[in-house]
Amino acid sequence: MSSILHLPTGERDRIRAWAEAGYPEECCGLLVGRQEQGQARVAYATSARNLNRERAGDRYELSGEDFLVTDREAAAAGLEVVGVWHSHPDHPARPSDTDRSQAWSGWSYLIVAVADGVLVDLRSWRLDGERFFEEEVATWQP
């Protein structure tokens, strides 16, 4: 399988800023845009609260209320939630078993690796059945 996540450079930079500012905790948010023939085109990213305060260093849980607000704003603009981003502090940008067990098919899962407070890698993944496959991240200047 192959797919592409199209990510504007400005949104990539915002995700980088959120992930670095939140280090060493895991940060998360949503990707809003359009699905076009299996490719996700991101219009904008959001930053959301990590509800998992007990294990904020290695787990994230996005608030349902935050999802609902973003989803409604997206729908009003003719857009939809096309994926999720989260950070892996001091860990590679690869999905864990925890990520896989809680993932949904049809969405892009963008993971940013942050080492010593600096973003060092950014990769996106999609679920195919029970397994993740990596998709290309194409950044572009709007």
Added chain:
Amino acid sequence: MATVTVRIPAPLRSFTGGAGELEAVGATVGEVLSALGARHDGLTERVLAADGSPRSFVNLFLGQQDVRALAGLETPVREGDVLSIVPAVAGGRP
């Protein structure tokens, strides 16, 4: 009985023929979901566990309120209510 709009998240639209919003009739959240499930194979199993309770990875919002904070599946619905199926978004490194 009330007609309720049910919002379907993108990951579950493969069970609704791609529809993001559907209408269903019932007196409670549970009845609305059952009515929807009767028309769309596989949807109910993604939202409710075998014992009929909402799956832990799915949140149900009636308007702005999480139904867990109301009466769960027994929460009564009114004409024109919007029921949102919200996928839980969670994960983390090993």
